[in-house]
Amino acid sequence: MFTIPKRPHFLHPKNVRSVMNRATLEQIIRVDHAGELGADRIYAGQMAILGHTSKGPLVRHMWEQEKHHRATFENLIQKHRVRPTVMTPIWNVAGFLLGAGTALLGDKAAMACTVAVETVIVEHYNDQLRMLLEDPECNKELLETITKFRDEEQEHHDTGIDHGAEQTPFYETISNVIKIGCKAAIQISKVI
Numbered sequence: 001m002f003t004i005p006k007r008p009h010f011l012h013p014k015n016v017r018s019v020m021n022r023a024t025l026e027q028i029i030r031v032d033h034a035g036e037l038g039a040d041r042i043y044a045g046q047m048a049i050l051g052h053t054s055k056g057p058l059v060r061h062m063w064e065q066e067k068h069h070r071a072t073f074e075n076l077i078q079k080h081r082v083r084p085t086v087m088t089p090i091w092n093v094a095g096f097l098l099g100a101g102t103a104l105l106g107d108k109a110a111m112a113c114t115v116a117v118e119t120v121i122v123e124h125y126n127d128q129l130r131m132l133l134e135d136p137e138c139n140k141e142l143l144e145t146i147t148k149f150r151d152e153e154q155e156h157h158d159t160g161i162d163h164g165a166e167q168t169p170f171y172e173t174i175s176n177v178i179k180i181g182c183k184a185a186i187q188i189s190k191v192i
Helices: 013-050 056-080 088-104 107-133 140-162 171-191
Strands: none
Touching: 013 056, 013 088, 013 107, 013 140, 013 171, 056 140, 088 107, 088 171, 107 140, 107 171
């Protein structure tokens, strides 16, 4: 007599959802850690150039918040045993070079960099929040963390605007190039 084999435990529909939730959780933490690492390094680069100028305290304030964001996601990586992106060493160097490079062009260019980066991060966090809110069993800690950090990133964006970002020569071009780079980094970090 022929019998249909039982479905393996891990393929049971209720477990597939939890596996998908785990994959989503890992991706969110990995990408957000990479983004906060990059932001931390961008502000470190800006501080290396602008730290002794009148913009130093402003950049330092934003950098301190980014250090906290990075540390929070490093803790979440450990807590949830998530593999960081293999691109971490590259994002580390690229972020510092972007921050220092734009700061070398002047404080308004550094603010243009801030605005571009924070625009992409805020959009990315908003997308994640919409996704998390669709799941009634979503990770509340992650939801609260992303909401808080999104609000602080929006403050950084607004600070950049208030401090002359849009007065940078070739602002649109610089902004668009940085945004494309940030979006590419997000997509790469999702995968590897």
